[in-house]
Structure formats: structure tokens, C-alpha cells
Amino acid sequence: MHALNETHDPQLRSWVAAANAPDADFPIQNLPLAVFRRRGSNEPWRGGVAIGDRIVDLAAADRAQVFDGAAGEAVRAGAQDSLNALMALGAPASSALRLALSRALRDGAAQRGALEPCLVPQSEAEYALPARIGDYTDFYTSVHHATNIGRQFRPDNPLLPNYKWVPIGYHGRASSVMASPHSFRRPQGQSMAPGATQPQLGPSKRLDIELELGIFIGAGNAAGEPIAITEAEEHVFGICLLNDWSARDIQAWEYQPLGPFLSKNFATTISPWIVTLEALAPYRMPLDRPAGDPQPLPYLDTPANRESGAFDIQLQVELQTPRMRETGQPGAQLCRTSYRHAYWTVAQMVTHHTVNGCNLQPGDLFGSGTLSGPTPGEAGALAELTEGGKKPVQLPGGETRSFLEDGDTVVLRGWCEKPGAARIGFGECVGTVLPART
């Protein structure tokens, strides 16, 4: 686990002025990574690091030879059109890059003259997926979500007996993971209407969001070589926001016995910026596992995981309807919660995924599963907020929503803040529902 070091000092200020604003997502203590180019250009995609309202262009910094040693090597790896090579270098390389950038971006840094020409305004940038995602695995780490959604699919049996022993996960679709902002068509699919004798094909009528975090794998493991929980975080590159769009009517009909398939694989949206675990070190928390619950099996259990395996990442879902946009109203908050309520940690996910010898590769993506908190307003999916569509959400201006309608835009936001530590923002994850193909 990453210890606090000089890069976390909340007193640090940058010569990039916007990084010093108290509500900045990207202060000098954050330094998240993305792949970008100037919007609408034919420039090569390349890695970048956010600082205030700017991006440190890693390809430019490489050409200008601003950094040397391990940091220089990391900059070179990050200058490519995906971050896979940087991810493959592992946690020490990411740490070296973070330290070098922190020092070079501080007030009074000697490298300012060399680095300032390498900055690109975020307002001029567009983003690609930060990595070529080899495999995408979606977990199910919120016991509150598992209970809420389980109650709708299995009223008599909401939380299955394995839940408190197994960090449940399943494989998702890598090809349809896209970077924010992302517009996608409402999916068609089979569903079985209540009382019907045969299914029908049509546009999903129960299109939903799932508020998740995405976890990018850094250094991988060879097939047959599990990752011990004490080493697990060394294999994690960082965390982004993730919206696992879900068609509940398709899901209800298709998911037995092999799990969700077409109800999920039409679109997944992630935020462009990846926040490293090191940046999140000030926001570690004890794992929120109720006292009466069974202790995890030893391979999933360490004192460090119990005492500081969780992260207090604040999360918010905002809905912007077409009418809100037309009338100039702001979006409406659908939910507010925190990642601290997750039942299984990032380290437990990595270790469980590999206990059988499954090989992870740099750029692989995990979804946390929908991050619903313990109270109704903390639910991360409409299926929970509306009790399966029965109690529509009331929106300002008299609108209601049971599920998403065409033209709806959903914005996920994430941030960490507390007294005595710098604010660490994740930016936004934005997705818009287009009408079904006709």
C-alpha cells in the first residue's frame, strides 16, 4: 500500500494557477492520467497528466527530455497512444512519474521553463480510452446493491449464501467500453412481458444506469501464478468512474443460468482520467464489514485490508433531461454515496480474480459493481431508486423517471475531500441515450 509522502502534502501549490483553486478536481496532489489530443485534430493520441485546467503532454515532455531516470522512462512509456506500456512498468514507475511531476509542477520549480511549453488546455482536448482493454471484469462489491437488486429478481432469496464469502464477479464486454463523453443507441433485445406467452424483440423499456468505479490493472501476472493479497495493490494502476448501462427487461429474461449478457454489453462508459491509488492514499478507510459477518477466508484477509483497504470516494449521479436542457435548468441529482460502503476491497478483487491462476494483463479493467450505499438515496441504479420502476423519481419541473428516456444525459462525478488533505477529483463520466435504431 502506498504510504503518504511529499506528493500528498496539502500545502503544495503549483505554478499552474487553476490547480490551486480549493474546488479544483486536479490539484498538484492528484495528477491523474488520460490519453488525449487536441479536439478535432489529426494529432497522435498520447498520454497526459491533468494539472488544474491543463494537461502535461507526455509525448511533448518526452521530446523535450524534461525528465530522466525512472521518471523519464515512465514518460516515454506514457507518450504512446495508450497507457498500456506505462501500466506494464508497474507501481514503482507510476510513483517515480508522480514524484517527478509533483516536483516539476510546484511553485518555483526549476523545470517550469522546460515543462510549460508541454501544457495543453483541457478546454481544447478530446479523450480516447486510456488503455487497450484486454479483458473487462465486472464485480458486485456493494452488498446493498446486491440485496436491493436481488430482491427484485429473487424476492424470496435476495442475498445469496455465497455473497459474504466470494467477491462475486463476471466477465463483461471489453469492445463496447467507451470513453466519456459517449452517446449510444438504446439497445434492442428480447424481453418477456408479464403474463406473455412468448418473448418479443424491441427497444429496451427499462434502460438503467449503474454507478461504478473502474479499476485499471497495471503490472500483470503470468498464467498459473496467483497474486497474494499483500501484493495486490502493486498490480493496480488506478481508478476511474464507470457507468455500466443496463437494460433491465433484457436482463430479467436472459440472465439465467449464465449471467447478464446483451443487457450489459451494448455500452459501458468510463471517465477519461485515471486517478492512481497513490493519489488516494489520504482517503483510505477501514473496510465496512459488519461485526456479525463471517471473516473472509485467509487468502482474502490481512490486517491492512481490514484497517485501510477501503477508499472514501464521494460519488454523485446527475440526470439531465432534454426538457431541462431546453429550459436551461440544471441537472437533477439522482443519488449521492461513497465507495467506502463497498463490501470487498480493490485488493480482494485482484487476489480473488487470480487465486485460480487467471492471468491479468496491463490495461485490464475491473468494474466495482453498482456502488449503492446503505440508505435509499444512496442507490446507484434507477432499478433501486424506483423500486423496479414502481415509484418513479420526481424531478424538478414536474418530470418523472422510472427508467431512462431518449435524450437523457447521465453525469457521474467522483471526488475525495476532507480537512487536512487536498481534494482529489475524478472529473466527469458523461453518457447520452440516443433513440433505438429503426
Added chain:
Amino acid sequence: MHALNETHDPQLRSWVAAANAPDADFPIQNLPLAVFRRRGSNEPWRGGVAIGDRIVDLAAADRAQVFDGAAGEAVRAGAQDSLNALMALGAPASSALRLALSRALRDGAAQRGALEPCLVPQSEAEYALPARIGDYTDFYTSVHHATNIGRQFRPDNPLLPNYKWVPIGYHGRASSVMASPHSFRRPQGQSMAPGATQPQLGPSKRLDIELELGIFIGAGNAAGEPIAITEAEEHVFGICLLNDWSARDIQAWEYQPLGPFLSKNFATTISPWIVTLEALAPYRMPLDRPAGDPQPLPYLDTPANRESGAFDIQLQVELQTPRMRETGQPGAQLCRTSYRHAYWTVAQMVTHHTVNGCNLQPGDLFGSGTLSGPTPGEAGALAELTEGGKKPVQLPGGETRSFLEDGDTVVLRGWCEKPGAARIGFGECVGTVLPART
């Protein structure tokens, strides 16, 4: 669908003598593709086409400029270290390559002099995965397997109500798909013993095979753009053998509610050679869908699919135990069946997978699901052959097997044959179980 043409003529003979043997897997009517190099060498991996006991080295054929036009372009794409570029060119490119190779490899072909130096003996070759697999999807297309295995997991409810409407599938793990021959460690995992109050971690005690075919996607589709069933086969590159190794004890404990995960993702083995759909054209069959069953929804139904959507591919599973190897005995046949018994066709899989707009990419892999036939001896998994381990298989020499033991080697074989058509072989898919990591 590919029509019969001059490349299917059973009278064709090759100047590669071994291709003309009546039991050859790779006669001139087959021409399957793989990625290979000389065994133990540092040569670059490149595409190759099997002919008899030789491989046409596509990189060498490209350098020698043996082919021009569309076939030359296909050879150039196939000369790379994976077949993804050739797959992306689509079915017309594969057809052009097949026709050109068929003509150049025939008795008396003018190109013999140019092509013969491009041949490498199969006995000297080793194989890589034929493609970078972006996503791997495993289907469940044998109603016999679904019923047999469903009876063990859900005795009261073996075949779920969606089965005859939905080509059930789920996402599998791409990173752990490996080319034959493949050795892998017995996986560790959580399982819940009968009567136990808590699960335990340990090596799987119920390690199984799954006899499947693998289907490689050629030209992909853009996100949001479904592939109609009339176009589906144009997006298929070809078919190989696939063993979807499965840990039944891990599966039983983990699979609810999101499907199999660690019970499957430790290892999947595929045969190196991909047989094109065009080569299989003589072996098309009517779809085996019982008269009383519901007709598929229109998006999954065409006369062509009903009348010739299936393929009569003979399949065999052989087990070689360590004792058989020590005593010089041949392996024992565990099962014999045919792909003709599948309930859903290749075209239906492609169309269903994309009906929601999910994007397929060149090199994506589908598994057919375990291809059990209607009778007990046609079951493609030990869990079925032994009724969940209760009736061990009796092997020659007095050995028995409920599930796989350390050192066991499993060989899948596939071939098509009938009077009036050339034999089309798939070669072998070989995997060996190593002891669990200690």
C-alpha cells in the same frame, strides 16, 4: 452462405502428396489457417495454411510474390504475427485466398515452382494463438448439455424457460485462451462441501472438460449496428476446436447470480488450425430443432438457416492417463458426437450477439458451448458422462475417472466426412492437467 465451387471438388489432388491420403485432415479442399514458426526458433510468428503434412508460409509467399490481386492482398495480411488483419478483410478476401491457393497447390499448377520453397513441414512447426482475441464469448447451444448439466445444478428446473428463445451466451476470459498443446495447473478456488457451514480454499476436485467448437469472427460491426442473420456468416472467419476446462466444485459455489467466473477463466485451449466456413460448405445440414418447439423470433430465423444452418462436424474426446502413457496403451475415447445436434447455429449466435448493437471485432472468439448429443455416450463433459461424478467412467486397464486427475491429457478431434465430398479435418486440441500450485 458459401456455395459449392471448384475448390470443393472431391477429385482435386495436390502436388503435396500427403494431402491426397484418404484420411488426411488437410487435403486441398480444406486449407485451414494458423499462426506458426519453426519449433524452438526465434523466427517471427506468421500465418500459414495447412496442406497435407506441410504449411504454406504466408510470409514467404508474400516475399516471393506468388499471388497478386485480392489473393495477394490476403497473403500480405496473413503474413503478420496474427490473423487479425486477414480476418478484418472479410469473407471475400478469405475466399480469394482459398481459390488462389487451391489452384496453386493442384497437380500440375504453374505456381508450384514458386510456392514449393514456401512450404514448411508441420513436424517442424509450433503454433501460437491464431489471433489476438479481443473478446471471448461462450454460448450454450446444445440443448442436451443444457438439460444434462441443468439437472445437476437445478434438479427441479433443468431447462430454463428462455432456452428455446434465446441463444444463451456469456462473456468468458480472453487472456487465458491458449493454443494447443497447452499445459496448465489445476486451479485453486473456493468450494462449499456438502453439509459444510463455510467454504474452503483448495485445488479443484471436480476438474472437467467441455467439448466445444470455437468460432472466430472476421469482419466486425460498428457499435450500434446489428448484423442481420442474412449477413451473419459473412462476419465469420472460421471454426476450430475448443476445450473450455471447468472446475465444477468452484462453479457450483460461485455461479449465482452472475454466472461462471473463476470456474472457467483459468484455462481455455483451442486447436491451432481454423477451418473456414467455406471449406465446410459440403457438410451443411438442416437445423435440428424438434417439430414441437417454438419457431425462433424473426430476427433469428431464415429459410436458409433452417435448411442448412447446421454443420455435420464429427467430434471425439480422448483421454490419455499417466498410466496409459507409462504402459504404452493408447488413449481411451470418452465421447463421440457431432456438431449437427446444436440447437442454435453460428449465424444465430452472430445475429443475437449484435442485435443490441454490441460491436464484434476481427479476432473475437465464440465458444459453441459443450456439444453434447442426444444420447449418453455423446456427452461432451465428464459431469454428464459420470452423472456428476456418481458413475465413474471405466477405462481400459481398470482405471476409472469421475473427474480429471493430475497428468491427464485430453485430446479433442474434429472432422467431416461423407461419400462424395473430401474429408475436412480440424487436427487436434491437446491439453494436460498439471498439479495445483503448492
